Amino acid sequence: MSNLLEIKNLHAEVEGKQILKGLNLTINKGEIHAIMGPNGSGKSTLSYVLMGHPSYEVTEGEILFNGENIVEMETDERAALGLFLAFQYPHQISGVTLFNFMRSSLNSLEKKRTGIDPQKDKKLSSKSVLQFSKKLSAKMKELGIDESFQKRYVNEGFSGGEKKRAEILQMAMLEPTLAILDETDSGLDIDALKIVSDGVNRLASPERSALVITHYQRLLNYIKPDFVHVLWNGKIILSGGPTLALDLEDKGYDWVKEEYSERIAA
Numbered sequence: 001m002s003n004l005l006e007i008k009n010l011h012a013e014v015e016g017k018q019i020l021k022g023l024n025l026t027i028n029k030g031e032i033h034a035i036m037g038p039n040g041s042g043k044s045t046l047s048y049v050l051m052g053h054p055s056y057e058v059t060e061g062e063i064l065f066n067g068e069n070i071v072e073m074e075t076d077e078r079a080a081l082g083l084f085l086a087f088q089y090p091h092q093i094s095g096v097t098l099f100n101f102m103r104s105s106l107n108s109l110e111k112k113r114t115g116i117d118p119q120k121d122k123k124l125s126s127k128s129v130l131q132f133s134k135k136l137s138a139k140m141k142e143l144g145i146d147e148s149f150q151k152r153y154v155n156e157g158f159s160g161g162e163k164k165r166a167e168i169l170q171m172a173m174l175e176p177t178l179a180i181l182d183e184t185d186s187g188l189d190i191d192a193l194k195i196v197s198d199g200v201n202r203l204a205s206p207e208r209s210a211l212v213i214t215h216y217q218r219l220l221n222y223i224k225p226d227f228v229h230v231l232w233n234g235k236i237i238l239s240g241g242p243t244l245a246l247d248l249e250d251k252g253y254d255w256v257k258e259e260y261s262e263r264i265a266a
């Protein structure tokens with residue numbers, strides 16, 4: 001099996017504060033990895049750093065995606081390579097409908113990948129808008145999102161659960177090679193949790209991988225991880241199989257703190 005993502009000795013800071021302190025993680029193609037860990041340990045920071053958020057600075061280490069170091073790349077270049085992040089706190093975009101937002105996201109990916117802007121080519125454009133519209137409607141149906149949301153402004157007035165579904169809709173449309181989901185399960189009712197998990201499982205393939213950040217083992221009943229990691233104080237201090245998530249749910253973090261205090265402090 002070959003590597004999709006290889007993070008080596010990653011150090012990163014935000015606002016001059018060091019958050020990631022030597023993080024190592026390898027994700028092979030086709031694998032699902034879950035990251036758990038206490039509040040403030042650096043989970044969201046890791047997801048921002050992977051996507052190339054401009055406020056987060058990598059000070060040491062490497063992020064290899066398909067063998068290529070992406071640390072210096074802009075976010076749109078990373079997206080074109082197949083990285084995607086579903087945010088813990090999705091932003092609202094006033095004045096932009098979900099339909100137009102999704103269409104321009106897909107177009108810009110295509111432009112980046114092929115060098116051709118489908119929106120600028122009249123013939124291509126009318127054909128692709130029809131195809132796009134069909135695909136969007138089909139994905140929305142699968143995810144149980146009402147058609148009327150296409151005309152609403154992105155995330156404006158969406159409930160917590162609706163925002164999370166909209167994130168999964170973006171993921172389903174963009175079909176990333178590596179999907180990073182930051183607490184996409186928070187705020188979802190049981191039915192929505194199943195729908196969202198189905199969305200992730202539907203994307204799964206031997207070529208695609210996912211990194212799922214969560215506080216709850218519950219999600220991992222639906223999205224079965226191959227590996228579970230504990231992130232603490234900016235690094236991964238413990239890794240295991242799915243039973244690790246069960247242990248954490250059962251016993252909390254105290255035992256981890258006791259047994260791995262040296263790794264946490266290092």
Ligand SMILES: Nc1ncnc2c1ncn2[C@@H]1O[C@H](COP(=O)(O)OP(=O)(O)OP(=O)(O)O)[C@@H](O)[C@H]1O
Pocket residue numbers: 014015017019037038039040041042043044045046055088
């Ligand atoms: N823009 C920022 N400015 C200052 N500090 C920040 C910033 N972003 C993150 N931090 C700090 O970095 C640390 C890690 O935050 P992060 O959001 O990565 O944690 P997390 O593991 O995702 O936590 P949670 O489980 O609560 O979502 C926290 O102490 C946080 O306050």
Ligand SMILES: [Mg+2]
Pocket residue numbers: 043044045088182
């Ligand atoms: Mg977080």
